[in-house]
Amino acid sequence: MTIEELYDSKGFYYFCTDKKTHHSYLPIYSELFAKWEKEPIRILEVGVYKLGSLRLMEEYFVNAEIIGVDNTTYEGSVPLNRAQVIIEDFYSSNRELPPLHIAIDDGPHDVASQLAFVRKVYPKMVSGGILVVEDVMPGFKEHFDSLGLPYTAIAFYPPTDQADDRLILIRK
Numbered sequence: 001m002t003i004e005e006l007y008d009s010k011g012f013y014y015f016c017t018d019k020k021t022h023h024s025y026l027p028i029y030s031e032l033f034a035k036w037e038k039e040p041i042r043i044l045e046v047g048v049y050k051l052g053s054l055r056l057m058e059e060y061f062v063n064a065e066i067i068g069v070d071n072t073t074y075e076g077s078v079p080l081n082r083a084q085v086i087i088e089d090f091y092s093s094n095r096e097l098p099p100l101h102i103a104i105d106d107g108p109h110d111v112a113s114q115l116a117f118v119r120k121v122y123p124k125m126v127s128g129g130i131l132v133v134e135d136v137m138p139g140f141k142e143h144f145d146s147l148g149l150p151y152t153a154i155a156f157y158p159p160t161d162q163a164d165d166r167l168i169l170i171r172k
């Protein structure tokens with residue numbers, strides 16, 4: 001089963017993430033992440049809102065260690081079994097990060113925080129790991145070029161009404 005098929009089997013009201021409603025990310029994640037479904041990897045997501053994306057990752061990556069970070073807690077959050085949730089401002093925190101296979105920035109989505117995420121997290125990615133920045137606005141090129149890292153930008157067609165329905169992928 002892919003991560004998109006898992007999401008589809010229980011739906012938005014169970015997984016409570018916008019990664020397949022306002023955004024188009026789950027088909028890409030299904031391809032990128034399939035090799036890690038049962039592997040003992042470590043995953044970081046920054047910006048976890050009501051924890052729905054962590055629930056999806058817990059159920060898909062059955063042997064992964066999953067870390068979510070958010071600077072706010074939200075009423076109506078879904079229950080979790082394994083994922084660790086850290087409440088703090090990720091971008092100004094001095095907390096040491098462990099080695100990571102998958103890292104997703106789904107935080108405040110301004111370009112300054114997106115670049116800060118890459119600078120902070122990329123050094124912690126293991127060889128073969130994938131860093132993802134979600135919800136990247138048009139005009140990203142000059143900003144992301146300034147990082148000096150090869151990256152892939154994926155916009156979706158046909159375009160949705162979301163100007164930021166765009167991913168940046170950086171492989172290590």
Ligand SMILES: C[S@@+](CC[C@H](N)C(=O)[O-])C[C@H]1O[C@@H](n2cnc3c(N)ncnc32)[C@H](O)[C@@H]1O
Binds near residue numbers: 089
């Ligand atoms: C789009 S929501 C995340 C959605 C979630 N990943 C999902 O798929 O359902 C963005 C989240 O980023 C969090 N956030 C904003 N600024 C932050 C910061 N400085 N550090 C950590 N989290 C932050 C917000 O509180 C919010 O929960």
